[in-house]
Amino acid sequence: MNRRIIPLIALLVAAAGALGTAAVITQRQMQLRGAVDGLPPITLAHRVPILGVNAPLHTYDQAALDENLDLIAQTGFVWVRQVFDWALIEPQPGSYDWSVYDRIVAEAAVRDLRVVAVLTGSPGWAANIPGAPPEDTTYFAEFARAAAARYGNTIQVYQIWDEPNISSGWGEQPADPVEYAVLLEAAYNAIHAVDPTATVLTAGLAPTTETAGANIADVAFLRALYENGAAPFFDGVAGKPYGFDTGPDDRRISPDVLNASRMVLLREEMVRQGDGDKPVWASHFGWNSLPGDWEGHPSIWGQTDPNQQAAQTLGYYERALLEWPWAGALILDNWQPDAPPDDPRWGFALRRQDGELTPLAQALQAESDRFSGALWPGIYPADTPLADYEGDWEFSDLGADFSEFGESLVTVPFAGDSLGIIARRDNYRAYLYVSVDGEPARGLPQEYDDTDDVGRNGAYLVLTSPDYQPRVEAVPIAQGYTQGEIHMAHLAAERGWDQWALAGFAVGANVPTLGYDLAIGALLILTGAALLVGVRYLGELNWIGDVWRFALNQVNAGAQMALTAATAIAVWIGIALTLGGYVPAVIRDSGSIGSLIFTALTAGVFYFSPTLIATLIALLFLFVLLYSKPVYGPMLMVLFAPFYLLPRPLFDRAFSMVEVVALLTLAVWVLRTLAAWGDDDIPVDPPTPRQLWFESTPLDKAVVLFTGVAVVSLVWSDLVGVAVTELRMMVLEPAVLYLFLRTVPMEDGDRWRIVDALVIAGVVVAFAGFVQFGQDVLSTQGFVCLRSVTGTCNNAALFLGRIIPITAAELLFNVERSERRWLYAAAGMIMLAAMALTTSRGGLLLGLPAGLGLVLIVWGGRRAAIAVGAGVALMFVSLIPLGRLVPRFNLLSQSNLFRIQLWQSTLRMLRDHPITGLGLDQFLYAYRGGYILPAAWQQPDLSQPHNVLLNYWVRLGIVGLVAGIWMQIAFWRMAIATQRRFKWFAPLSKRAMTVGLMGSMAAFLAHGMVDATHFVIDLSYVFFMTLGLMHQLHEESVPVGGQQPADL
Structure with a gap:
């Protein structure tokens, strides 16, 4: 076939596909006009x-x-x-x-x-x-x-x-x-x-x-x-x-x-x-x-x-x-x-x-x-004549109220695809057990546990409001039934009297559009493929290529003008911020200690200043310092990460210090990057997307995929406000740390300053925890644990557990630097004592053994591995008598049963939303407002599933799970290769940092089997710091001319 005809045929096919798509979309819209898919809005007049x-x-x-x-x-x-x-x-x-x-x-x-x-x-x-x-x-x-x-x-x-x-x-x-x-x-x-x-x-x-x-x-x-x-x-x-x-x-x-x-x-x-x-x-x-x-x-x-x-x-x-x-x-x-x-x-x-x-x-x-003889799709009052009530009910304009004594049952015939109730939800505990045609209702979680105080089994609806605020809404209680046929729903109420929880009924139908949707998808694929073929062959035609290049040149000319203006402004701002080089000179002349003191004092003035003017001046000066010494940005981020619960009021909002520093660091990075592109002495051209793709590593791509799916997840998040907050504070702003570490060259001393800041933060958290623990011992009767500034015992253990392996690696490997080695040893002992006081089973039995065990095995080889294995076995054997003396370490305790119940609820969520998950920070509201098992009622306020893989999946869907696993695979491939290379030729300090970061990530994974190790603000910063530092170490470990690992 003449190659000049191929693009013409391809474009004709694309045009036909586009017209076909438009025609099918028109047919689909005609099918949907007037129809209501799913449960109708409760504002409709009663049917x-x-x-x-x-x-x-x-x-x-x-x-x-x-x-x-x-x-x-x-x-x-x-x-x-x-x-x-x-x-x-x-x-x-x-x-x-x-x-x-x-x-x-x-x-x-x-x-x-x-x-x-x-x-x-x-x-x-x-x-x-x-x-x-x-x-x-x-x-x-x-x-x-x-x-x-x-x-x-x-x-x-x-x-x-x-x-x-x-x-x-x-x-x-x-x-x-x-x-x-x-x-x-x-x-x-x-x-x-x-x-x-x-x-x-x-x-x-x-x-x-x-x-x-x-x-x-x-x-x-x-x-x-x-x-x-x-x-x-x-x-x-x-x-x-x-x-x-x-x-x-x-x-x-x-x-x-x-x-x-x-x-x-x-x-x-x-x-x-x-x-x-x-x-x-x-x-x-x-x-x-x-x-x-x-x-x-x-x-x-x-x-x-x-x-x-x-x-x-x-x-x-x-x-x-x-x-x-x-x-x-x-x-x-x-x-x-x-x-x-x-x-x-x-x-x-x-x-x-x-x-x-x-x-x-x-x-x-x-x-x-x-x-x-049945409720068809529509909205109905609670006292509809078709509802057959049994037991002791009360009725009013608000609806129907359950009985405190005796049973409250109602049978409702419906003929739609789904049945819902109009529920008056609030901060109270109540359940509706629902069966349809004698079987547990489809679309609801199910419980089979006779040990709870409810005494029923089957499919159930939680009537607690997800956010504990009063609301009246249609809640589906049965889904996926043959519409047009009459089905009998049987509802049994438990608890929740005097709440008038049952305000009415809602029935929905499924408008069949699958055929149209498949046709639209197929036509879009055909159109896209034809366009790709057409553009591919059009590029081979000279006259078309000339037109194409001319258009690109015009666009590039405009883009170059915009980029030139932006870089010129960035250079001008950079000169203004540094007063023509005076500020960097002052900082350089003052030495590392002096510049650190300047930065710390500025950050302190910003945080503690009682007046807005002084706060803004300190903020501006802090920006100037970070612009002059960019490495202080990531250092301050990890230093302030655990103190996110102590925000600084600014105007009508409150911002944590780590968030302020992250945003300032991002602004510094943008300005310095633009300035570098406009530097006449050392010209640097902006990278093209093609260059970015081929020069990025598997870890880079995994992080980009993770960040991208987090942004896209806003589309399917029910509560967009809280999702945006989590996206900002636990994904995008911590990702600034990775971006900075990947793009800003650093010396070994700069990296150690970042790690030093993390260790200092850990020591401060430990001492704050000692004070809190002592106060609780003096004032509290009963169980006491170290929480420190993180809010919970487990959160304190999660943070400390990420740092202790780093201090251990420095002690065992970095014999060249005796000062830091022994300081880290002292810091590690302090944090280890604090870790013990948290009494966190996940931290003490999983995270800490995994992190320290990996460091010891790398340091001592086979003998250390045997010793670590024996120690872990001895630890778990000792739990048998210890669990009887200290109930908290009883593996069959109620808390562990709650964890199993939580995983059961999470798997139910994933069964209902296997592809997309729920979205960022949706777990808490979905769990306590729908998926919590009645037997787990004592712990309704859980914001994550206490498992790192389930957490990725339920928040970001299957793609988020893939991204989370990909980040781990890419990290460990880099870490293992880097550790092996540093074993033979690198300074001991680099190997110590490499092994410490490996131990920290091992603690992340082990503790993450039973707790939240990522989607917490301080842990998110530590996670991205670990990835970024390992990437820098890996690059330095590759010999000149060496090959990077292949993409996964």
């Missing part, structure tokens, strides 16, 4: 029974009324829409005759039928034109008030007028939304004055596409009502979504299309107006089916046969029930029309003129129990 029918009950005598109402009820209808003719009821002003309607309302109530009262039809004394609205709306308001006052105990739904958007419904006058809005307001206020709980619907808006003349399209008329301020004066909108010539699955939605999906247009207009919580009713709908020998007037609603009419109507009911939780009742047109025998409205009738029921009526009778 009502959906089956209803229009019936001219006022035309029947008593016998016919009884007969027809019996048949209507037997068919399964819940609602009967009945016109209340104002002209018939009030023929003279103030003279009412309710006799016909009293009989209708009473007989309907006997059969548990609910009447929708349509108030319409002006008497001659109120309007000069028959069928027109009254000339004075106060007359109509008084009629509406009288109707509500008379029937308020029986009728709950009123509809104001019928088809005011077309001239035939407005007295053959042009439709007037402004005038109708006035009428609606008057009637609404009058009804609610005597019956505040009544539901007032707009008139049923006739389906039409006209936008000018005497008629106004239903959607345009509704929009005009909103524009004229009518929104507060109706509780729901009514449309007339006739099917016409297409079926219930005709999903075309357009102002120019008349079909059964027209209800969605009304709904979308309400959502646009901020009124989406109100329902949309169908006051008339259906498919017309006239007999084959029909000789009357032709149907204007299309035509179908009786069996298809039945199938289409049932299909529409099911679509509305599953997809439209915002829909009210769908009221069929009609039982029998109040019309002559030749009127085509008889094509809608469920009871023919000869009295026989149509196939549609028979089909509805067969399906009515399914449609009305």
